[in-house]
Amino acid sequence: MSRIPRAKREDLSAEHQKIWDHIHAARSGGGGPYSMLMHMPALASHLAATEDYFRLNSALPEADREVMILTAARELEAHYPWTRHEVRAHKAGIRPEVIEALRAKAPLENFTGREKLLVELTRALLRDHTLGDDLFARAQSELGREKLVEAVGLLGHYITIGMIVNAFDVKAPEGSKTF
DSSP states (O other): OOSSOOOOGGGSOHHHHHHHHHHHHSOSSSOTHHHHHTTSHHHHHHHHHHHHHHHHTOSSOHHHHHHHHHHHHHHHTOHHHHHHHHHHHHHTTOOHHHHHHHHHTOOSTTSOHHHHHHHHHHHHHHHTSSOOHHHHHHHHHHHHHHHHHHHHHHHHHHHHHHHHHHHTTOOOOTTOOOO
C-alpha cells in the first residue's frame, strides 16, 4: 500500500476528471506514479504531456530510451517504472542479456558501443550529477546535439517519476520481478 491513498476519479472535480480520463486513455493499469500525481491534477497533466512527447515525438529511438529508462530506474531503485519499462524494452528489441545486466548492475562488456554509452551517460548524471568532458564529447558525437539534449530531458523526467514512486512507496504490480 502506498503512503497516501491512491487518487480516485470519483473524488475529483469534473474538470480534473477530464485530466484523469486523458492521462488514463494512454496508460494501462491506472496505477503507478499517476495514482499519486492525480492528487495534483495540473502537475499530473504536465508530466503526462512530457511523457507523451517522449513516447510519440522523440528523436531518440525507442531502444535508446528504454535502455536509459531501465538504467535510471535501477539506479534510483524505482521498482514500478522498472516493471513497466522492462516489458517495453523487450518489445523494443533490447536483448535479454542487456536487461539482465542492467538489473544486476553488471559490467557493460557485452553491450554494444551505443548501449554502453547510454548507460554510462545515465549513470554519470545520476551518480556524479555531471558528465565528464570525455563522456560529454562521446555522447555529443554519437547522439548529436539535439538527441543529447533530449536524452538529458528524458532522464530528468524519469528521475521525477522515480522520486514520486519512491517517496510515496508505490509498489510494482504484484508478482513482478524487479531487482
